[in-house]
Amino acid sequence: NAGVTQTPKFRVLKTGQSMTLLCAQDMNHEYMYWYRQDPGMGLRLIHYSVGEGTTAKGEVPDGYNVSRLKKQNFLLGLESAAPSQTSVYFCASSYSSWDEQFFGPGTRLTVL
Amino acid sequence: DAKTTQPNSMESNEEEPVHLPCNHSTISGTDYIHWYRQLPSQGPEYVIHGLTSNVNNRMASLAIAEDRKSSTLILHRATLRDAAVYYCILRVTSGSRLTFGEGTQLTVNP
Numbered sequence: 001n002a003g004v005t006q007t008p009k010f011r012v013l014k015t016g017q018s019m020t021l022l023c024a025q026d027m028n029h030e031y032m033y034w035y036r037q038d039p040g041m042g043l044r045l046i047h048y049s050v051g052e053g054t055t056a057k058g059e060v061p062d063g064y065n066v067s068r069l070k071k072q073n074f075l076l077g078l079e080s081a082a083p084s085q086t087s088v089y090f091c092a093s094s095y096s097s098w099d100e101q102f103f104g105p106g107t108r109l110t111v112l
Numbered sequence: 113d114a115k116t117t118q119p120n121s122m123e124s125n126e127e128e129p130v131h132l133p134c135n136h137s138t139i140s141g142t143d144y145i146h147w148y149r150q151l152p153s154q155g156p157e158y159v160i161h162g163l164t165s166n167v168n169n170r171m172a173s174l175a176i177a178e179d180r181k182s183s184t185l186i187l188h189r190a191t192l193r194d195a196a197v198y199y200c201i202l203r204v205t206s207g208s209r210l211t212f213g214e215g216t217q218l219t220v221n222p
Contacts, residue, residue: 004155035212042199042212043156058209090155098144098203101210103155 002026004104006091012110013081021076021107023091031094032074033058033101034066036087043090049074050097081111116200121217124190132185132216134200139180144203146210147174147185149196156199156212159185195220 007022023032030051035043035058045058049068063085065077074093078085088108092101117135124130136145147159160167160174162183167174173186187194199215 033210040214042214043210044212045209048209059211092155100146100158100161101156103157106153106155 004091004093004102006089006104006107008107009105010108012112013078014112015082017081017111018077018079019081019109020078021089021091021109023074023076023093023104024072025074025091025093025102026072027093027095027102028071029093029095029102030071031097031101032068033092033094034064034074034076035090035092036060036085037090037106038087046076046089081109083111085109086111116202116213118198118200118213118216120214121219123219123221124187125221126192127189130187130190130194130218130220132187132198132200132218133182134184135182136200136202137181139202140204142204145174145176145180145183146201146203147172148199148201148210148212149194150199150215151193151196159198161203190218190220192220192222194218 004025033048034046037043044060047066049055052071055066067075088106090106091104094101146161148156150156162174175184197215
């Protein structure tokens with residue numbers, strides 16, 4: 001079991017560029033989440049999904065889009081990156097809404 | 113979401129018990145108390161959770177005050193590997209959301 005994996009681990013973008021972060025889980029979890037963590041702060045929820053084909057907004061959704069075309073994958077897109085989106089991005093998954101969440105190792109994104 | 117208050121930092125010595133406090137005076141009857149921790153350069157990991165009764169698992173114990181306005185995470189014998197940021201989170205019964213505060217940075221001294 002790989003658990004939750006994230007691709008890529010690091011990325012540097014220029015302002016205005018676009019990119020997609022991939023999250024994959026092999027635990028057959030229904031729920032998946034994208035968080036961001038800024039220096040010295042706790043994680044904030046960007047978007048989440050309660051099942052294949054569904055997505056919902058979290059606390060800080062602006063500037064991001066997501067898709068859940070397959071149960072095991074959850075994609076986070078930045079259409080036009082801004083320096084304010086420099087952060088570490090964590091993906092997580094859980095079997096249900098009340099079960100523990102399993103987190104990936106994170107993607108460190110820098111936008112210049 | 114109800115708010116939690118934790119000390120910014122705590123220190124402990126290796127092999128000694130650690131008591132990490134959390135205040136949640138506005139907790140509602142349906143809020144579960146969850147604890148996660150984040151080791152350096154890693155994603156958070158689940159530690160323990162409870163509703164009203166004290167809970168034990170292989171990682172830690174959770175002591176919940178009778179009025180539920182506070183709780184304490186207990187690491188029975190701290191190791192260097194327990195150095196991490198510990199987050200106390202209130203979670204509604206059916207809620208997907210985990211709302212992370214700034215947590216407590218635990219330093220474990222050899």
